Amino acid sequence: MLLIPTLHLDTLNAASQHDFTTMLDGVYEHSPWIAERAWASRPFRSLAHLKHALAQVVREATVDEQLALIRAHPELAGKAAVAGELTAESTNEQLQAGLTHCSADEFARLQQLNADYNARFGWPFILAVRGPAGRGLSRTEIIATFARRLLQQRDAERAECLRNIHRIAEIRLDDKFGVVPFEGNQILEWADALAAHTEGTGDNGLDGRPPLTLTYLTPEHQSAATQLQIWMRVCGFDEVSLDAVGNVVGVYHGSDPSAPRLLTGSHYDTVRNGGRHDGRLGIFVPMACVQRLFQAGRRLRHGIEVVAFAEEEGQRFPATFLGSSALTGGFRPEWLELCDAAGISIRQAMQAAGLSGEMADIAALQRDPAHYLGFVEVHIEQGPVLNSLDLPLGVVSGINGSARYAGEAVGVACHAGTTPMTMRHDAALAVAELALLVERRAREDLTAPAGPSVGTVGILEVPQGSVNVVPGRCRFTLDLRAPTDAQRDAMVEDVIAFARSVAQRRGVTLTLKPTLRAAAAPSDPAWQQRWADAVSQLGLPAFTLPSGAGHDAMKLHECMPQAMLFVRGGNDGISHNPLETITNNDAQLCVDAFMHLLEKL
Numbered sequence: 001m002l003l004i005p006t007l008h009l010d011t012l013n014a015a016s017q018h019d020f021t022t023m024l025d026g027v028y029e030h031s032p033w034i035a036e037r038a039w040a041s042r043p044f045r046s047l048a049h050l051k052h053a054l055a056q057v058v059r060e061a062t063v064d065e066q067l068a069l070i071r072a073h074p075e076l077a078g079k080a081a082v083a084g085e086l087t088a089e090s091t092n093e094q095l096q097a098g099l100t101h102c103s104a105d106e107f108a109r110l111q112q113l114n115a116d117y118n119a120r121f122g123w124p125f126i127l128a129v130r131g132p133a134g135r136g137l138s139r140t141e142i143i144a145t146f147a148r149r150l151l152q153q154r155d156a157e158r159a160e161c162l163r164n165i166h167r168i169a170e171i172r173l174d175d176k177f178g179v180v181p182f183e184g185n186q187i188l189e190w191a192d193a194l195a196a197h198t199e200g201t202g203d204n205g206l207d208g209r210p211p212l213t214l215t216y217l218t219p220e221h222q223s224a225a226t227q228l229q230i231w232m233r234v235c236g237f238d239e240v241s242l243d244a245v246g247n248v249v250g251v252y253h254g255s256d257p258s259a260p261r262l263l264t265g266s267h268y269d270t271v272r273n274g275g276r277h278d279g280r281l282g283i284f285v286p287m288a289c290v291q292r293l294f295q296a297g298r299r300l301r302h303g304i305e306v307v308a309f310a311e312e313e314g315q316r317f318p319a320t321f322l323g324s325s326a327l328t329g330g331f332r333p334e335w336l337e338l339c340d341a342a343g344i345s346i347r348q349a350m351q352a353a354g355l356s357g358e359m360a361d362i363a364a365l366q367r368d369p370a371h372y373l374g375f376v377e378v379h380i381e382q383g384p385v386l387n388s389l390d391l392p393l394g395v396v397s398g399i400n401g402s403a404r405y406a407g408e409a410v411g412v413a414c415h416a417g418t419t420p421m422t423m424r425h426d427a428a429l430a431v432a433e434l435a436l437l438v439e440r441r442a443r444e445d446l447t448a449p450a451g452p453s454v455g456t457v458g459i460l461e462v463p464q465g466s467v468n469v470v471p472g473r474c475r476f477t478l479d480l481r482a483p484t485d486a487q488r489d490a491m492v493e494d495v496i497a498f499a500r501s502v503a504q505r506r507g508v509t510l511t512l513k514p515t516l517r518a519a520a521a522p523s524d525p526a527w528q529q530r531w532a533d534a535v536s537q538l539g540l541p542a543f544t545l546p547s548g549a550g551h552d553a554m555k556l557h558e559c560m561p562q563a564m565l566f567v568r569g570g571n572d573g574i575s576h577n578p579l580e581t582i583t584n585n586d587a588q589l590c591v592d593a594f595m596h597l598l599e600k601l
Contacts, residue, residue, distance in 0.1 A: 005178030012050070013043040027054070027169045027176070030072040033065070034058060047177055048392070048589060049539030055166045055390040063158075070123045070161045076142065077102055077110045099129065099139065106139055113146045120150065121157055128167035132570065132583045133188045134174070134181075159388070160572065166390060170585055183288040184588030190231065190284050194268070195276040197224035211578060214270045215316035217246060217349040224268055228283065228308050235287050236294025237306075244361040245326045246310030246353065252290045254303035261303040262601060263367070263375045263560070266552055267312035267323060274313075275580025277380045281567065282552075283308045285378045285590045289598060292591075302373060302601050309552050316340045316349075324555035329366040333359045367559070373601065374527050375556035377564045378590050380582060382549050382575035386568035391543050392586045393593060395531045396564035397451065399547045399554045400481040401488045401520030407431070407499075411508040413472025425507040428462050428471035434510075435460070437498045438478065441491055451483040451546040453491050478512065483546045485520050521554035524561030531565050534596035538589060565593060 012020055017039045024035040034057050041053040058066060077099045102110065117125045125146055131137040137145075149157060174180070197220045199213045214221050228248045232240045237250035248268070254261070266282025286306045293299065309323030317338045325331045336347040336357060350357035381387075386394045411425035438455035445453035459477040480495065482488035496512065503510035532542035545566065553562045567590050570581040 003175060003178040003180060005176070007176040009044055009047065009050070009177075015039075027172045028058075028069065028165065029168075031069050034069075044539065046539035047173065047179060051166075051170055051173060052390070052540055054169060058162060058166070059390060066158065066162060067123060069165060070126060070158070073124055073126050073165070075114045075118075075124045076127065076129065076146070077107060077114075099142070102139060106143065109143055110146070113143070113150065117146070117150055121154060123158075123161070125149070126161040126164045126168075128164045128171065130168075130171050132581050133185060134171050134584055156572070163387065163390070163570075167583065170583075174585070181584045181588035183292070183591045184584035184586070187281070187284045187288060187587040187591070188582075188584050190287075191276045191280055194224055194227060194280060197221070197227065211273045212270055212276055213272045213274065213315075214268070215272075215313075216269055216311040216322065216346075217353045217355075218316070221246070221269065221310070222353050225308070225310070228268065232287060232290075232306070235291040237290060243326070243365055244350075244355055244358075245323055245331070245365065246350075246355060247323045247326070247365075248308040248310075250287070250290070250306045250308075252293065252304045252306075253299065254301050255299040256301045259302045260371050260373045261305045262598070263305050263307065263372045263556070264377060265305075265307035265309060266377050266379060267309040269309075269311050269313050269315065271313050271315055271576045273578060274576050275380075275574075275578060277569070277580055277582050278382065278575055279309075279312060279379070279552075281380055281582070281587070281590070282378045285587070285594050288591045289594050292595065300598055300601060304598070305372075312550075312552055317346055319346075320550075321552065321555050322346075324552040326362050326365040327367045328555050328558050329363070330555065330558065331359075331362050331365075369560040372560055374524060374561035374563070375553060376527060376531070376562065376597070377551060377553040378594065379547075379551055379564055379566060380569045380575060380580065381545075381566040381573055382569065384573035385545055386543070386566060387570065387573045389543065391541065392568055392589050393535050393538075393540060394543045394545045394566040394568070395528060395535060396523055396547050396566055397528065397544045398483055398520060398522035399549075399551055399557070399564070400451075400454075400483055401485045402479065402481040402516065402518045402550070403488055403492050403514070404480075404516040405478040405512040406515050407434075407476045407478055407510065407512045409474045409476075409503070409508050409510045411472050411506065412470070414470045416468045416470050419470055424470050425472075426470050427474040427508050428460075428465075430502050430506045430508045430510060431457070431460060431474045431476050433502045433506075434495070434499055435476070437502075438480070438495055441494050441498075442480075445482065445487060445491070448483075448487060450487055453480070453482040453487060454548055455480045455491065455495070481548055483520060483522075488520070518550060518554065521557035521562065523563040527561050527563035530597050530600060531563055531593070533600065534593040535565075537596045538592055540589075565590065 020039045021032050021035040028034045034054055037057045038053045044050040129137050195212050199218055199220050225248050229240050232250035238253045239251040241249050243249055264286045267279035311322035314320035317340055319335050319338055337345050339345050347357040409427040409430045411427035435457040442453045442455035456479040457476055461475045462471045463473050465471055480491050499510050535542045553564050556562050567586050569575055571579045
């Protein structure tokens, strides 16, 4: 689709405040004050810069001003829509989402949701109904989202309304500037198509989408690998292959055969009931860049090698990073004998998938760092930070080191009515104290020079617990992460010391069994700066943040310099969940930033 631009950046930059505000009329519903204040941020280097400046005005506004902005918007399929009293922009958006053609049942449901929502929050429900791809959400998706957000807390919902208002404004600006994020749209199309390769069936999630599960070397996993190879060939890669662990590898040669390549990529497996952008975005973005180069008949001096790693999540077998470990020489021979829940070993799964399952073939995948410039990875943030700051991109300072434990407290199970409080040996309360200590201790590092720590007690279980029995046993997990190994180890030491003291004070036995220890992977300074420069070239601030999640980049860090670029996720940054989402505009920014990085090599 081609749009005829009615607005140009040069015109805006040269305009008076009055004319600037007039030209942006309708971008933010009945709220000219946003454009009036953004005018002072001229000159705008890019459309992304303008969007960011407008969003920052709203961020810096008072709560009353933000609420007035929200209340300036109409209800979905509400009285104003029925009476034909919407602005032209709102009419077009509701029309594209099919809200002007609701069935009687859908209309009644929306009217009830509007009433319930207004009674709970005191403002109209705001949703960018043209959706992440700008094409329009279905009425089913809209109603499902409406019902889900009706349950949110007030401040969280106000923030979500404002984010949706910014998305509405972004789409309206694209229309005015005649901008279509072609590669961003293609990335979302690839993500939707690859999500069709999923194991099993189930009820649609909270956003109306079917669940997505893709684990290592299942038939669906193999069909996804085949699809990736087809797309890579269409994009123009010179070499496309499936390696001995199931990685899909695409190579686009450089003009200088002797020059080292840039290595990039991410994983295409998922957690169970996961999202469609985790990992896969880091495959699609460089694919889109290669496609752009190929279509232009261009070659850079350095070649580009994109690896779609077959396994990172550790869902089917009790091992993680199987794909990237093969490239670093870290794939352990004993992993071949690990079995899934059905008793099938990794070796057997490989052989059933047409791979040799031989360690010699896997060992041959190890890359020589001398042949590579480094490794870069684009990834959805999987957290709320960028989304909360209205920033589409973030430069990763490093991947946190982590330590995990399986814990158990053993006390004395006894009668809840007859045992005095001073004579109990309550295993659950011992763990509860420890969990609160973990929270307090992690918060002590909020202003640590390297960045904050995090601590989580993710599982708390009282086996054979009863409402009238003092818990005699409590099982739990412990996950501690920090930007540096030293900071992580200091937190671990404090938590273990407290565990000993609470166990002694409460008369329980408390054990902690280490289950994982991963070293921190700080970004290479030069490559981190390259990402920062690429983001700045787009007219956006180069915001830096650590990664609390593990990524394939932390394995490649073992043998070559690495650095990552994050893109914000919608729905408050939720990930490992069907609600995981990004927009076509943000996906396009990833491609443009990656191209800037490539051009500077």
